[in-house]
Amino acid sequence: xxxxxxxxxxxxxxxxxxxGNGNGTGNGGKVAAVVAGAKAVKTRAVExxxxxxxxxxKTDLWKSVLRVKHDETPRSRALGVLSNVFLHLHPAKVNRDxxxxxxxxxxxxxxxxxxxxxxxTGTLLMFYYHPSxxxxxxxxxxxxxxxxxxxxLRNMHRWGAHLMVIMVELHMFRVFLTGSYKKPREFNWVVGxxxxxxxxxxxxxxxxxxxxxxxxxxxxxxxxxxxxTPLLGHGGPFGPQMGMTPFNDVRFGLLGGSIVDSxxxxxxxxxxxVAIPIIASAFMVVHFWRVRKDGGISGPAPVVLESEIKEPRxx
Amino acid sequence: MDLHxxxxxxxxxxxxxxxxxxxxxxxxxxxxxxxAFANDRLIAQLEADPAMAKTHHRKIQPFKAGWAREVHxxxxxxxxxxxxxxxxxxxxxxxxxTLNAPLEEPSNPTLTMNPxxxxxxxxxxxxxxxxxxxxxxxxxxxxLIIVGLMVxxxxxxxxxxxxxxxxxxxxxxxLTFIFGFIVLWVSMIVIGTLIRGPGWMWFWPGxxxxxxxxxxxxxxxxxxxxxxTGRVGKIxxxxxxxxxxxxxxxxxxxxxxxxxxxxxxxxxxxxxxQYVTMQVFLIIMLALPVKILARQLFRxxxxxxxxxxxx
Numbered sequence: 001x002x003x004x005x006x007x008x009x010x011x012x013x014x015x016x017x018x019x020g021n022g023n024g025t026g027n028g029g030k031v032a033a034v035v036a037g038a039k040a041v042k043t044r045a046v047e048x049x050x051x052x053x054x055x056x057x058k059t060d061l062w063k064s065v066l067r068v069k070h071d072e073t074p075r076s077r078a079l080g081v082l083s084n085v086f087l088h089l090h091p092a093k094v095n096r097d098x099x100x101x102x103x104x105x106x107x108x109x110x111x112x113x114x115x116x117x118x119x120x121t122g123t124l125l126m127f128y129y130h131p132s133x134x135x136x137x138x139x140x141x142x143x144x145x146x147x148x149x150x151x152x153l154r155n156m157h158r159w160g161a162h163l164m165v166i167m168v169e170l171h172m173f174r175v176f177l178t179g180s181y182k183k184p185r186e187f188n189w190v191v192g193x194x195x196x197x198x199x200x201x202x203x204x205x206x207x208x209x210x211x212x213x214x215x216x217x218x219x220x221x222x223x224x225x226x227x228x229t230p231l232l233g234h235g236g237p238f239g240p241q242m243g244m245t246p247f248n249d250v251r252f253g254l255l256g257g258s259i260v261d262s263x264x265x266x267x268x269x270x271x272x273x274v275a276i277p278i279i280a281s282a283f284m285v286v287h288f289w290r291v292r293k294d295g296g297i298s299g300p301a302p303v304v305l306e307s308e309i310k311e312p313r314x315x
Numbered sequence: 316m317d318l319h320x321x322x323x324x325x326x327x328x329x330x331x332x333x334x335x336x337x338x339x340x341x342x343x344x345x346x347x348x349x350x351a352f353a354n355d356r357l358i359a360q361l362e363a364d365p366a367m368a369k370t371h372h373r374k375i376q377p378f379k380a381g382w383a384r385e386v387h388x389x390x391x392x393x394x395x396x397x398x399x400x401x402x403x404x405x406x407x408x409x410x411x412x413t414l415n416a417p418l419e420e421p422s423n424p425t426l427t428m429n430p431x432x433x434x435x436x437x438x439x440x441x442x443x444x445x446x447x448x449x450x451x452x453x454x455x456x457x458x459l460i461i462v463g464l465m466v467x468x469x470x471x472x473x474x475x476x477x478x479x480x481x482x483x484x485x486x487x488x489x490l491t492f493i494f495g496f497i498v499l500w501v502s503m504i505v506i507g508t509l510i511r512g513p514g515w516m517w518f519w520p521g522x523x524x525x526x527x528x529x530x531x532x533x534x535x536x537x538x539x540x541x542x543x544t545g546r547v548g549k550i551x552x553x554x555x556x557x558x559x560x561x562x563x564x565x566x567x568x569x570x571x572x573x574x575x576x577x578x579x580x581x582x583x584x585x586x587x588x589q590y591v592t593m594q595v596f597l598i599i600m601l602a603l604p605v606k607i608l609a610r611q612l613f614r615x616x617x618x619x620x621x622x623x624x625x626x
Contacts, residue, residue, distance in 0.1 A: 077387045090392065093385040097376040099392050102350060105343060106399050113400050117407065137421045144418070155411035162332040163407065165436050169496075170343055176467075176492050177347040179476035179485060186468035193464045200436055207434050214329070216422030217431040221441065225453025230624075236450040237624035259424065301478030302373035303358050306577065309474055312584050 089288050097300045103178070104297060107171035112284065114164045119277065121157040129209070131269035133262040136211040161203045168199050180298035188290040191283055198280040205272035211265060219268070220260050226251040317523040324509055324520070328417045333435050333508040340501050344493070350375070351480040351489075358483065374479075429513045429526065438507030439500050445515065446606045448625055456603075463596040470593040472584040487572060495600060534616035536625075546622065553619025557626060560605065560618075564598040 052059050057070070068079040078092035097103065128147055129139045143150035172192065175181060181189035208219040226249075227235040233251060234244040246258040256263030291297065325334055353375045361368040372378040386392075419428075433441045443452035475484040482489055512518040513526045537556060538549040572593075573579050585593075609615040619626040 074387065077389050081388045081393075087389075087393070090388045093387055094392055096382070096384055096386045097374060099386060099395060100376070101395075102346065105346070106395070109396055110399055110403050113403055114407070117404070140418060151415065152408075152411055155414065155416045156407055158416035159410045159414070160407055162329075162435075163403075163410075166332060166336060166339065170339065172464075173340075173343060173492075173496060174347065176496075177351065177489065178478060178480055180478060181468040182471065182474070182477040189468045190465045193461060196464075197461055203436065204434060210418055211422050212417075213419035213422055213426070213428055214417055216424070217428045218433050221431055221433050222437060225440075225449050228449035229454045230450050233450070233454075236454070241623075260422075299478030300374055300376060303354055303361070303479055303481070304475055304477070305358060305362055305368060306475065306484065307362065309580075312472075312474075 089292060091292065091296055094296065095300065098297055103300050105170065105174050107167050107174055111164055111167040111171055112288075114160050114167060115280075115284075118157060118160045118164065121153050121160065122273065124153055125157055126273060131209070131266050133211065133265055136209065136265060140210045140212070157206075161206060165199060165203055168196050172196060178299060185290075185294045185298065188287060188294060191287045191290065195280060195283050195287060198276055198283065202272060202276050202280065205268045205276065208260070208265060208268040209272065216260060219264070223251055223254055223260065223264075226254055316521045318521070320523050321521050328414055329435060330508050331414065333505060336501060337505065340497060344497065347480055348482060351482040354479055354481045355483040358481065430511060430515055432507070432511075435504060435508055438511075439503035441515075442503045442507040442511070443603065446603070446610055450624065451626065456599075459596065459599055463600070466592055466596065470585075470589045470596075472589060473581045486575075487578060491597070499600070499603060532614060534610070534614050536617045536620050537615050538620055540615070549620045553617075553621065553626070557619050560602070561598055564601050564605075565594055568594060568597050568601070 056062050057066075068083050069076045070080055081087045081090050081092055125143070128143050128150065130136060140154070143154055145151075147153070175189065175192065204219075204222060208215045227233045227246070229239070229250050230237045231239060231242050232244065232249060233239045234246050234249045236244075239249065246252065252258060254264075254267070255261075256267050324330060357373070357375055361371060361373065420426075432438060440452055440457055443456060446452070447456065471488055473485055473488065475481070509520060510517055512524040514528070516528060516530060518524055536549075538544075538552050541552065543549055543552050571578075573582050582590075606618075609618070617625040
């Protein structure tokens with residue numbers, strides 16, 4: 001096998017026979033030599049190409065991208081997962097019963113997938129949306145009627161968000177039913193609860209963005225609760241005593257004003273598109289990392305009998 | 316029977332997730348508990364037969380000697396993840412093609428929507444507003460729900476049921492969670508979505524939403540029922556009633572968690588701090604259904620009336 005640059009089977013260095021071209025005029029011998037040289041280069045190129053097609057995994061290009069062999073040996077299968085940046089959160093091997101649907105219900109993974117879908121559709125929506133009271137609603141109308149697939153995009157984002165909330169709740173239900181929050185996974189449950197809250201907040205901040213009656217009144221109702229915060233809201237217990245007014249309490253901070261208006265829209269937009277996704281992503285990283293560090297997914301573990309409970313260690 | 320009204324409520328695009336919830340939550344509850352009962356039968360079998368307990372692989376999943384206990388992630392897990400991603404995409408696509416996201420009139424602060432509802436996942440909290448003041452239903456209770464969920468791993472002293480479905484080994488915690496999640500959270504969302512109509516009034520499914528309906532409910536404060544009129548009297552009386560509720564609920568919960576010999580064994584493992592934390596959260600959780608009953612049965616608005624806050 002001649003050396004190639006692996007890319008397209010062409011020689012790594014320019015072919016020497018072609019160098020003589022353009023030297024003389026009308027010299028038959030020289031032309032023949034050039035033709036013969038070109039033919040030799042062609043045969044070599046074809047051969048190299050054949051080799052690359054026959055065994056693409058031997059080319060430098062292939063090796064540079066995939067780094068490890070991908071044959072059917074256990075070692076390669078493990079490395080295929082461990083040496084891949086997107087897959088390396090997985091262990092090389094899992095509990096044989098854990099891959100059945102009935103234990104995990106797949107809710108955690110599907111939640112993450114829906115989140116990715118939401119980031120994708122949300123980014124596309126951001127191209128068509130201005131967080132300004134003047135045009136926000138019109139942007140939605142434009143998106144629904146004029147942008148190619150705009151309606152589908154918005155629908156997917158909306159229903160994906162609802163689906164994510166349902167899936168997160170079911171994921172939590174499963175984790176509880178299987179006792180997966182127990183030692184050593186206590187802290188990951190706490191992270192999970194925070195992720196649940198962030199999911200709800202993400203969904204809630206997105207509700208205002210179309211700037212229609214539905215979102216406006218939902219957010220008005222929602223943030224009116226903040227007015228009743230004990231100590232920190234002007235309508236809450238001991239709020240007035242703390243010096244709270246509609247212009248300095250926690251609701252003012254959330255809305256950037258005393259009513260749901262343009263500042264509230266901008267704040268909802270920034271929380272929804274920038275701040276909460278970043279915070280949630282950070283917590284997700286911790287959540288997934290802890291799943292691995294705490295010993296992978298919890299089961300299905302062999303059942304433990306009541307008679308086998310060990311005495312708790314005294315502190 | 317106003318089927319048109321029912322259809323309008325059920326087919327409102329943003330209500331579709333709740334209709335979905337009505338199916339998936341019972342399904343997964345059944346799906347999980349079915350495995351729990353299967354495991355419980357296996358546990359009973361192993362408890363009765365120590366010899367079998369020594370040799371059995373202790374799972375309801377089949378296992379034969381010589382089978383690997385672990386399988387490669389590639390392809391056995393990744394292919395499932397790939398399949399799940401495709402299925403979720405298809406569901407989302409079909410859902411998005413067939414049903415449009417809602418878009419109402421442009422926002423108008425001068426025109427109040429009636430009923431004006433929060434997004435569906437907060438309707439449980441909005442429903443709570445019927446029974447509690449906003450500072451309680453909108454701020455204190457949600458915070459307590461979040462913190463209460465977070466402390467679960469630290470107050471559950473039961474070492475059994477870690478990594479497998481079981482009901483018998485964790486009766487108390489499972490029933491408590493199902494009570495909190497399904498009875499309180501999900502069903503209050505369902506009530507808030509499907510039943511509450513204009514003026515946040517109760518309309519049974521199938522009845523017409525009557526925007527002119529008036530309900531004459533005379534809700535009374537508990538001190539008024541007892542003829543207590545003084546401000547200080549009301550404060551003291553309310554504090555006494557709330558304190559009495561805390562004591563009574565604590566006794567009830569204590570009885571529940573020390574009912575069976577197994578529960579007493581778990582109770583003995585708990586530290587004082589764990590026990591107190593659990594009691595506080597359970598008492599407050601129980602306060603919600605108690606207040607609902609007090610309102611529905613006795614038309615009581617507030618129990619504890621003070622110049623600063625009412626409960």
